[in-house]
Amino acid sequence: MSRKPIAIGAEAVLYLEDWLGMTVLVKERVPKGYRRAEFDNYIRRLRTINEARAMLRARELGIPVPRIYDVDLVNMRIRMEYLNGVPLVKFLMSNEGLNDKVINYVRIMGNYVGILHRGGIVHGDPTPANALVVDDKLYLIDFGLSEILGRPPNAQDIRMLYKLALDLNVTLRSFEALHKDQSNFLFTEFLNGYRSAMGPELTDRVKSMVNRIRRMVRYAVR
Numbered sequence: 001m002s003r004k005p006i007a008i009g010a011e012a013v014l015y016l017e018d019w020l021g022m023t024v025l026v027k028e029r030v031p032k033g034y035r036r037a038e039f040d041n042y043i044r045r046l047r048t049i050n051e052a053r054a055m056l057r058a059r060e061l062g063i064p065v066p067r068i069y070d071v072d073l074v075n076m077r078i079r080m081e082y083l084n085g086v087p088l089v090k091f092l093m094s095n096e097g098l099n100d101k102v103i104n105y106v107r108i109m110g111n112y113v114g115i116l117h118r119g120g121i122v123h124g125d126p127t128p129a130n131a132l133v134v135d136d137k138l139y140l141i142d143f144g145l146s147e148i149l150g151r152p153p154n155a156q157d158i159r160m161l162y163k164l165a166l167d168l169n170v171t172l173r174s175f176e177a178l179h180k181d182q183s184n185f186l187f188t189e190f191l192n193g194y195r196s197a198m199g200p201e202l203t204d205r206v207k208s209m210v211n212r213i214r215r216m217v218r219y220a221v222r
């Protein structure tokens with residue numbers, strides 16, 4: 001069986017595989033030598049289950065994510081649909097500047113994250129490297145750090161709003177790393193999409209919590 005590596009991440013290797021006559025993508029969590037074997041198995045198993053579960057949940061919420069074909073809890077592999085697309089970050093990095101099409105993807109990404117949050121799921125790493133454009137359609141990938149909170153957000157649930165704000169802060173920081181000068185503009189567009197899923201009240205609450213997190217970080221580094 002041929003294995004074509006796609007990426008090697010911090011905890012997983014990704015490769016293409018010929019499976020039932022299809023080309024599928026395999027995300028495999030490899031053992032970490034520095035962890036005791038039983039503990040290592042436990043962690044990899046937990047994260048594999050968590051990722052697959054969050055992907056299934058996201059799909060139920062109507063967000064385009066790769067189809068899951070198989071979850072193998074012996075080898076800690078998820079076999080999923082291979083999306084032959086371009087990461088959104090590539091468009092954002094291109095020299096042609098930020099055109100309407102790209103801005104619209106940013107808005108759609110914000111909308112997807114808003115739908116996740118409204119559905120009680122924190123993505124964990126909602127950066128434009130984890131959004132793929134396939135035939136003009138945006139997909140969300142990499143649910144490895146997701147958290148399923150199991151309840152919808154409400155304005156009184158400060159703990160939950162804080163988790164959602166941390167998620168958005170990851171996005172904002174990724175924009176800053178890409179385009180320091182246009183990061184606020186990009187984040188505003190992202191929030192426009194987010195707001196249409198989360199509503200104005202919750203969006204304002206989460207947004208002001210992002211600002212608070214950022215003020216705390218500023219004090220902390222002084």
Ligand SMILES: Nc1ncnc2c1ncn2[C@@H]1O[C@H](COP(=O)(O)OP(=O)(O)O)[C@@H](O)[C@H]1O
Pocket residue numbers: 006007008009010011012014025027066080081082083084085087129130141142143144
């Ligand atoms: N279903 C998929 N189809 C195509 N490419 C994918 C798919 N899933 C992941 N990739 C590619 O592999 C890279 C790493 O996968 P990801 O799930 O983000 O793992 P990591 O946790 O290592 O970031 C992604 O940035 C993307 O380029």
Ligand SMILES: [Mg+2]
Pocket residue numbers: 129130142
């Ligand atoms: Mg990733």
